[in-house]
Amino acid sequence: MIRTGDFYRDSIRDGREVWINGERVKDVTTHRLMKPVVDIRARIYDMQHDEKTQTATTYEEDGERYAIGLRLPYEKKDWQDKRDAVDLQMHDIGGIVTRVGDETIGEMWSLWDGKDILNEIDPRFAENIERHIHQAIKNDPFHVSANTDPKGDRSKAPQEQDPDMLVHVVKETDAGIVIRGAKYETAASYSNQAFLKPTIANWGNAELSDYALGCIVKMDAPGVKHICRSGFADRAPAADYPLSSRCDEIDTLMILDDVLVPWEDVLFYQHTRAAAFIRATLHRYSAFPFVQRTLSYADLIIGTALWNVRQTGLDKQQAVQEKLSELAVWREGIDAFLTASIAMAEKSPNGLLMPHQSMLMSGRVHALTNLPRMMHLARELCGGQLCVTPDAASFENPETKPWLDKFYTINDDWISDDRRKLLALGRDLLNSDYAGHRLTFQLFAQSPPFAQLAAVYRNFDWNGPLDFAHKAAGLSDNVWGAKKH
Incomplete structure (x- = not known):
């Protein structure tokens, strides 16, 4: 079911470990730096119930309403509906927020497009991504995306330096995989889950790699720590900084300290081709x-x-x-x-x-x-x-x-x-x-x-311009082999 703003706030009061300005945050929904943007996300949830905005921000299927931003796109109208909803949301809040969920769910759709590749290593992975996409539609979580690692010395392979500079698997268990490393992610500290995937195709020469990993990480999972950058919201009065005080999205260094990811949340693992596919198509929708x-x-x-x-x-x-x-x-x-x-x-x-x-x-x-x-x-x-x-x-x-x-x-x-x-x-x-x-x-x-x-x-x-120039110059047909290269 579509969430309300209060339901969302309750969902992130879960004891997660969040740090900002050197202090542990007791409640992200009331902290002075996080409350303004949490309230904006809550307002977007409430717009799904407001009779003035519900039609534009949700769709109905089998008697239930769902968030339009999470709807799988099959027709041009689906995209226009998403566009209209975002326009309405931005005007309602009076500013620009980037991370609210609709812009990151598309990355999972991109991986779903590669289900044939996932089936090469384990059919369960294709089933997992499909299930998570439909769970997102049903449960309406605040879903973000974890891409960028600290990386360390980029002139070296991850195996040649501190291995934790890139997120990797440290062991397998019957319950799932245990991962270690860190990711930079906007809004992680006040979201529900993140789609974690590799940021670069730097796995060495190995066909299989513990760095070639895609999974869902719950933001309150044991071992997940959020170390946030300082915010802008309390630096000056709202009257002087109307955007800083309301629309600052807090960025996080999300520490993964031996985090257990259940097998049902693993979307690909030790599969460099799947990792390369998602990096090439990551922004196909988002x-x-x-x-x-x-x-x-x-x-x-x-x-x-x-x-x-x-x-x-x-x-x-x-x-x-x-x-x-x-x-x-x-x-x-x-x-x-x-x-x-x-x-x-x-x-x-x-x-x-x-x-x-x-x-x-x-x-x-x-x-x-x-x-x-x-x-x-x-x-x-x-x-x-x-x-x-x-x-x-x-x-x-x-x-x-x-x-x-x-x-x-x-x-x-x-x-x-x-x-x-x-x-x-x-x-x-x-x-x-x-x-x-x-x-x-x-x-x-x-x-x-x-x-x-x-x-x-x-x-x-590129073929259109090549064909045009080929005809204009009167080139022979034997140059078409060169065109392919």
Whole structure:
């Protein structure tokens, strides 16, 4: 059944070991740094029950309602429904959150597409992934994805250094496998489970490897420890940092200290081909909701910049309109890639409908390659007051309020308090520690640029351009063998 927000909160009050700022967290649902984002995830759960939003965020099957984000996609409408739900959620919470579950379940769908590969080593593994996918639909857990290891010295194979730098199996038991290592994972400390898989294809020359592992790890399992980075939520008043105080997603170094993974939760093991398959197809589905969130980020950037130039009466200037148009072209490009990836969607090896891969991966490159430049363009439009405006307390203090009212009131429509609020949003969106973190986070959440371009290279249809050039040049047919290489 679809969860409520309170059911979700209760599910993570399980005695898990969470550390932040050098202190053990007693309750992640009430901790000052985690409560804001936990409340956002709870709100998304509650939207599934709210009569105003239930239809858009859930679907009905056999008299039961399920989360639209977890629905297996078989038709184009399934993807459009997911897209509409995410748009509604982002607007409802008034910010951007990346890790809420719908963006990570797709990684499991990718592994399910490789069930023939899993059957090569053990048919139970294909059965396990299928069962977990359907359990996720039924039980509606907060499901995240554990990808990146500490790695250590990348010039060495994992066997040539501390073996725990990459997660690996240390022994088998009748009950399951015991794993050791660590993973970086956003939202792990306040989620229910993670899909753990290898981050790199660096298993040495062995055909079988204890590092080639995919499994489900419960976040409260014995031996799982969460060591979190410090958060932004309590660094400054919410009035000055409206995004940092609500939408900061806590990242975790998840320690796996001899964690037992039951056999029914093992999705592949000692199978380098399965590990290579999931690394090559990991973002086959999940790139879509990630890119869509960048589209939401683009809308927030444009809205903030446009309100600023309208406040100050600069929106009629051609130079300003040109900058706004650049932002719009970037935004519309993201939207076009997403729309085209649905319109040209392809059947996956397992019969699911996956977004057109070349369009989707190209859209990701377009969205993220241009993100830093677009953020700076928005800074230009917002002006230098972003970095020099006093805080909310100064606007409220009787000694300083009259002066700030005088110099920040623009006209009868734009009083100083509204001017301050807009500048606070722009500062947090574009200039704050939180803004810098969100920009760098893209290298982690959506893979680094070289991997994004590699995905385009693997999925682009090179034959069309080759055929065109072949005909235009009048090349002989015997060059077609070279084309294949």
